[in-house]
Amino acid sequence: MSIEQLAETALAMVAPGKGIIAIDESTGTIAKRFAGVGVENTEENRRAYRELLLTTPKLSDYISGAILYDETLRQSTKDGVPFAKVMTDAGMIPGIKVDKGTHALAGFPGEVVTEGLDGLRARLEEYYKLGARFAKWRAVINIGDDIPSGTCIDANAHALARYAALCQEQGLVPMVEPEVIMDGSHDIDTCYEVTEVTLRSLFASLYEQNVMLEGTILKASMVLPGTTSGDKASVEEVAAATLQCLKSTVPATLPGIVFLSGGQGDEDATAHLDAMNRMGPNPWPLSFSYGRAMQQAALKLWGQDIVNNVAAAQKTVYERARDNGLAALGEWSK
Numbered sequence: 001m002s003i004e005q006l007a008e009t010a011l012a013m014v015a016p017g018k019g020i021i022a023i024d025e026s027t028g029t030i031a032k033r034f035a036g037v038g039v040e041n042t043e044e045n046r047r048a049y050r051e052l053l054l055t056t057p058k059l060s061d062y063i064s065g066a067i068l069y070d071e072t073l074r075q076s077t078k079d080g081v082p083f084a085k086v087m088t089d090a091g092m093i094p095g096i097k098v099d100k101g102t103h104a105l106a107g108f109p110g111e112v113v114t115e116g117l118d119g120l121r122a123r124l125e126e127y128y129k130l131g132a133r134f135a136k137w138r139a140v141i142n143i144g145d146d147i148p149s150g151t152c153i154d155a156n157a158h159a160l161a162r163y164a165a166l167c168q169e170q171g172l173v174p175m176v177e178p179e180v181i182m183d184g185s186h187d188i189d190t191c192y193e194v195t196e197v198t199l200r201s202l203f204a205s206l207y208e209q210n211v212m213l214e215g216t217i218l219k220a221s222m223v224l225p226g227t228t229s230g231d232k233a234s235v236e237e238v239a240a241a242t243l244q245c246l247k248s249t250v251p252a253t254l255p256g257i258v259f260l261s262g263g264q265g266d267e268d269a270t271a272h273l274d275a276m277n278r279m280g281p282n283p284w285p286l287s288f289s290y291g292r293a294m295q296q297a298a299l300k301l302w303g304q305d306i307v308n309n310v311a312a313a314q315k316t317v318y319e320r321a322r323d324n325g326l327a328a329l330g331e332w333s334k
């Protein structure tokens with residue numbers, strides 16, 4: 001795979017006014033989301049729900065691609081069209097979550113490392129054949145008493161870089177996601193410091209593993225006060241701190257940065273992205289790769305009546321996509 005093709009895919013993922021919808025919840029995670037709205041976690045309900053999302057009319061006005069879970073990449077619409085084809089036909093790029101989740105980091109209580117490198121080359125080869133053109137790997141960095149440790153940050157960065165190199169070898173753009181978790185009583189400055197160290201370690205590892213940044217997308221968390229800190233940061237404070245942290249750690253050759261929502265309210269996630277783009281010009285396009293902040297309103301509606309509320313749920317998906325697409329241009333207003 002040439003770097004030109006990878007770079008072309010990466011740039012298309014962050015095309016002006018477009019972002020990614022993350023619908024790659026593992027079977028365990030979607031079980032929790034479904035339980036929250038009283039939907040049974042069956043394979044058919046997961047398929048129907050993902051069909052609803054991916055066939056939202058005119059979704060590609062604001063959505064460049066979607067991150068799918070293994071099961072979803074193998075599923076089809078009720079009429080038998082594979083989801084990857086539905087997406088490609090609509091001008092959206094299929095992506096695939098390839099990590100195998102977080103596991104306790106031995107010797108470091110409270111910390112986790114993401115697994116999934118063993119056998120990854122063969123899995124990527126298959127995912128490419130199934131139509132995926134980018135992948136995602138999520139690392140989790142928790143903040144708490146005396147954590148994160150340097151060991152945890154570096155172990156996760158190393159795994160992310162090994163994953164990224166394998167993706168590029170197999171023709172997929174790696175989305176590298178080191179998520180600094182919002183939960184905790186820490187203040188915004190602590191989140192800034194942890195995010196800064198995490199990104200420094202990540203880009204050092206990507207360099208060591210010969211990963212081509214021109215064919216890589218960063219999925220970043222925002223710099224926020226911990227959810228139980230009692231602190232409230234303004235939209236401008238969050239946007240300014242996040243931008244400053246990214247500017248001091250992320251090379252300008254990267255084609256783009258997308259954000260996760262991480263448990264922020266829908267409107268907060270949109271407002272923060274919009275504010276960062278208004279503060280531009282920035283070295284890279286800044287867009288979204290939201291899961292919950294794209295889906296939670298739609299899921300709630302659908303959960304009330306999974307047969308008759310499909311169109312109403314799709315309308316909210318479209319509205320969330322439009323608002324976040326405008327925020328990616330710094331043109332959103334409430």
Ligand code: 13P
Nearest residue numbers: 022260261262290291292
């Ligand atoms: P949230 O936007 O719900 O954090 O999900 C994004 C994601 O893909 C996390 O890996």
